[in-house]
Amino acid sequence: MRTLLVDDERLARKELSSLLENHPEIEIVGEAVNADDANEKIAQLNPDLLFLDIQMPGKTGFDLLEMLDSVPNVIFTTAYDEYAIKAFEYNALDYLLKPIQPERLADAIKKVQKKQQQQEEAIVRSREQKLGLNDQVFVKDGDKCWFVRLSDVRLFESDGNYIKVYFENFKPMIHKSLNALDERLDERAFFRASRKHIINLSWVEGIETWFNGGLLVRMRGGDKIEVSRRQAAKFKDMMSL
Known part of the structure; x- marks a missing residue:
């Protein structure tokens, strides 16, 4: 150890x-x-x-x-x-x-x-139970419902006791913790960028150096997500040959 x-x-x-x-x-x-x-x-x-x-x-x-x-x-x-x-x-x-x-x-x-x-x-x-890109999930926010393929979800964002799910032009909120969601997602497809964000790696378009040893990830669609310094080295390893 x-x-x-x-x-x-x-x-x-x-x-x-x-x-x-x-x-x-x-x-x-x-x-x-x-x-x-x-x-x-x-x-x-x-x-x-x-x-x-x-x-x-x-x-x-x-x-x-x-x-x-x-x-x-x-x-x-x-x-x-x-x-x-x-x-x-x-x-x-x-x-x-x-x-x-x-x-x-x-x-x-x-x-x-x-x-x-x-x-x-x-x-x-x-x-054995991880959710991958080909899986579909049910998302309900108020009276609105979606059945979404995870390959279409580019980003999850923590917002208090809720998670904002980014897909297409929608950002519905679900009552769940980011830690709990992180445990369900396949780490080969989704990455915990920080305390606040989980990103879909297949949506990553570019990477830039950021403050204090962190990284700034550009996603298809225009979202920019900061990868914390602690997670930056792990992210580089995952995205390298």
Whole structure:
């Protein structure tokens, strides 16, 4: 598992790194000293797992998780036990108190492995049920209804608790979250460009560099969609030979 250590204390990172040497399934791909540093390295390294300190100068570990479009598996590491309840509200897999005990670390890694196996099995199952370009979907907005082939849908846009569906000259609203929709769509045909947009890759007409390492995608029909910096590298890989 590709792993990033996030802690402002160098000795704490060194101690944890030493403990993880006994776990060959863990590959430490980088270290970060604060939330902003971690945010950049998560975008660059795409880790599967974070060992995340909570109290750091500036932003906390919780602040970091709220900054992310997609959150890796998380094991919190902290010298304080009063954040435990809040940590699990962020779907942390475990909460390790410093100094970290080898037995507790081993238990936490087993939880990650179990979660990763479940995620992989869920991906296999979901791929068998994914909606592709040739599928048709029923769209209802108020009194108006459409039966739309997904190849004709160029864009999905989040708008609060609704999604705006772009096809032809229509933009009906459906009551659904973008995350839920993303799980149903075939990732070979549709791409999660940002927190707000999913685009149909077959409608992409051009790509331009954008601010802060992001991209600007031009769609057939004139729509321009920003790809977040975090998703830009993945998008380039998908669209390259």
